Amino acid sequence: MNSSFINHILVKILTLLRFAIPVMFFCNGLIYANTLNKIQVITYNAGLAQFPILPITIVPCNKSRLNEQLNEIEKKLKRPFILILQEVFRSSYSVYKLWAKKHKYSFTKHKVNKSGLMIVTSEDIEHEFFIPFNRDTYMLKRGMLGIKILFNRNELIVLNTHTSYSNSKKVNSIHVSQLKVIGAILNKFRNKTVVLGCDLNVGKDLRYINQTYDPIIKLWHPFISSLHSNFCEIDYENQNVSWDRSNNPLIYKAKFQLFDKFDLPLLHKFDKNEEEDSQLDHIFISSDIEVVYGTKLFLNKPVNISRCKNYTNENDEVYLSDHYALEAMISLQ
DSSP states (O other), rough: OOHHHHHHHHHHHHHHHOOOOOOOETTTTTTEESSSSEEEEEEEEEEOOOOOSEEEESSSOHHHHHHHHHHHHHHHHSEEEEEEEEEEEEEHHHHHHHHHHTTOOEEEOSSSSTTTEEEEEOOOOEEEEEEEEEOOOOOOOOOEEEEEEETTTEEEEEEEEEEEOOSSSSOHHHHHHHHHHHHHHHHHHTTOOOEEEESOOOOTOOBTTSSOOIIIIIIIHHHHHSSOOTTOOOGGGGOSSSBBBBTTTHHOOOOOOOTTEOOOOOGGGGGGOOOGBBOOOOEEEEETTEEEEEEESOOOOBBBTTTTGGGGOOOSBOOOSSSEEEEEEEEEE
């Protein structure tokens, strides 16, 4: 094959690349794009919650699950990325921080003892902020954690939050208050390019066991209607759920643990066990963001953890959290 023919082929390829344009299509009001200028977004309630003072964990086997979480997350990450985490408290934050430093990722420095919120990213963090809720429960001080990064010369605001929850018997006024604050914060950023990863403890499909009211009507619809039209949720693919009570023993069998080892059944009366399989976790975006692909489940496969035998499934495997992670790919216009 002579050199002139090779040069001719190279010129053709370069010409095609030069004039190639992204292919876009629309679905549910979102812009879906095939483009190289993309960034991976993951939101994950890691289920590593601890009491702010006492050595009591809310979901069993924190340490064992944490190590496996990091292994699986590292396999999945694609630079550039944003990893939005909830329920990462105290010692778990330290482990995630060391992991981020090892790989030279940027991470938020806000104290997690009472919020459990953390963001890790492959990009440089230009600015970090935290807006507390005016009401909270269980000695917690949650709110909205945010960062500003520059991606492809665009400013991107990344937000992270986790609310209280309501049970089957009545709407929790604190839950309602927090949802209102989240809506108000988003509306303040209505002219910005924004991604929000969150666990809102409610979604468009939420049902309780033996419920006495409809949480979709009482909680979800008011929240969605309060949002500026500039924001919308990236839909789950295949109508999956991130809260899988039917299959996950960390939900339907879970007990508080002392020192991450000893079950405390007398302390455990957990209203969240009333939530049926649901889409409790969400990724919201502003309208100027393109969706490369929609929300997929991630970290939804159980693994073999020898020190967590009381919470295995029929195959003697343990899920990595009581929630599954969500992953989406987006692009900035």
